[in-house]
Amino acid sequence: MKNAFLISLILVLLTLARPCAAADLTVSIGGTTKQFSTQELLNNPATVTISIPKDAAYGHAMSYQALPLAVLSRGFTLPQGYGLQAVATDGFTADLPAALVLRDPSNKRAVAYLAIEPPDHPWPKLAGKQQTAGPFYVVWLRPALDDIRPEQWPYGVVKISSAPAPQKRWPAMAVDALLPADAPELKGLALFATNCMVCHKINGAGDAEVGPDLNLPKSAVEYFQPKALHQYIRDPASLRAWKAMGMKGFSAEALSDDEIDLIIAYLKYMSQHKQPLK
Ligand code: HEC
Numbered sequence: 001m002k003n004a005f006l007i008s009l010i011l012v013l014l015t016l017a018r019p020c021a022a023a024d025l026t027v028s029i030g031g032t033t034k035q036f037s038t039q040e041l042l043n044n045p046a047t048v049t050i051s052i053p054k055d056a057a058y059g060h061a062m063s064y065q066a067l068p069l070a071v072l073s074r075g076f077t078l079p080q081g082y083g084l085q086a087v088a089t090d091g092f093t094a095d096l097p098a099a100l101v102l103r104d105p106s107n108k109r110a111v112a113y114l115a116i117e118p119p120d121h122p123w124p125k126l127a128g129k130q131q132t133a134g135p136f137y138v139v140w141l142r143p144a145l146d147d148i149r150p151e152q153w154p155y156g157v158v159k160i161s162s163a164p165a166p167q168k169r170w171p172a173m174a175v176d177a178l179l180p181a182d183a184p185e186l187k188g189l190a191l192f193a194t195n196c197m198v199c200h201k202i203n204g205a206g207d208a209e210v211g212p213d214l215n216l217p218k219s220a221v222e223y224f225q226p227k228a229l230h231q232y233i234r235d236p237a238s239l240r241a242w243k244a245m246g247m248k249g250f251s252a253e254a255l256s257d258d259e260i261d262l263i264i265a266y267l268k269y270m271s272q273h274k275q276p277l278k
Contacts, residue, residue: 024135025114028161029076029084036072038135041116046071046105050113050141056153057126057133064139066113068105069096069160078102078162086138087159093207094154094198095166096138100146110146114157115139131156150254151198166193170205172275175266188266191259195250202267203275210246219271221264229267233260 025036041047047067055062073084084096101112117123117134125132133155140148167174167189175185192202199210206213214220220229232239235249250260 024158026159026161027072027076028159029073030079030082030162032076034076038116038119041067041072041114042118044071047116050115050139052139052141055139056143056150057137057155058124059127062123062139064113064115064137065118066115066139069101069112069114069138070103070105072114072160073102076162079164081168082162082164085161085163086154086157087161088154088156089158090156091207091209092154092156092198094138094152095163095193096152100148108142108145110143110148111141113139113141114160126155149194151195154198166197166206172203173205173270175269175273184262184265185269188262188264188269191255191263192266195255196263199247203270203273214267215270215274219267219274221267221271226264229264230257230260233263 024038025041027034027036042065044067047065049063050066051061051063053061069084078084078098083098084101086094086096088094096112100110103109103111105111105113115133115137117132117136123132123134136157137155138153138157140153143152163169173189173193175183175189179186196202196214197206197208199208200206201208201213201216203215204213224232228239233250233255234252236245236247237249255263
């Protein structure tokens with residue numbers, strides 16, 4: 001009896017000792033991990049209201065309370081050759097190049113912000129989805145000045161972490177290091193890493209689980225006619241369409257015809273460099 005009382009007392013004390021605000025965002029950079037609550041981020045003196053004329057997730061003008069990613073990453077040390085990664089609730093991961101994300105927010109080029117969804121004023125739901133872009137969403141001021149792609153606006157973000165550049169992290173997706181810097185396969189790899197790896201694995205490489213591996217067991221170039229593959233990447237619904245389809249395609253603004261061909265050159269290269277299936 002006495003023991004039971006003691007145990008309940010201890011439980012009550014433990015509950016009281018817990019921090020009141022839930023940690024909503026995890027930041028894990030260079031081996032240091034910190035949790036930030038939404039309120040704490042909203043209260044940060046560097047959090048400002050920004051207006052985005054053309055928001056990538058909502059498709060129209062939006063305004064947000066947002067903290068520059070460069071400010072959020074202060075107090076962490078990013079290892080050499082690493083970039084940042086934004087991880088979303090649905091497993092979507094986006095690589096954010098360190099050079100762009102960490103530069104001083106007062107510069108006149110593209111600047112990345114972490115938009116914070118205020119719990120008392122939730123954002124609108126995304127078109128055709130049951131969710132908003134919150135709890136956190138990476139948005140950009142002046143994205144066109146640095147050719148920021150729609151895939152570099154990850155929404156539903158719950159974690160920001162550091163990771164080596166994709167082809168260092170996953171050697172199975174790399175191309176021959178002796179290829180010249182302007183080789184189509186190499187350019188295609190860079191385009192694939194920013195635009196496609198958020199959803200697809202390639203040759204077993206990558207984190208994403210949204211779409212299929214595009215090289216294993218069969219490469220898309222092995223079962224798509226070349227023209228059809230180009231058309232599919234541009235506009236999947238023009239080939240086959242159903243309600244739950246997960247790939248929207250890429251407007252000419254997001255990827256030019258030449259860029260799609262560079263990605264296909266990379267896919268062809270990978271089809272000749274398959275990693276054995278595990
Ligand atoms: C938002 C996530 C997403 C992005 C970004 C994305 N895809 Fe997809 N992709 C999917 C999904 C999911 C499928 C499976 C079909 C579906 O649900 O639409 C798919 C299917 C495909 C297929 C057909 C595979 C098959 O066997 O039917 C190809 C080819 C493809 N994607 C290529 C690409 C390329 C190349 C890129 C980058 C330029 C890309 N995808 C970007 C999600 C994505």
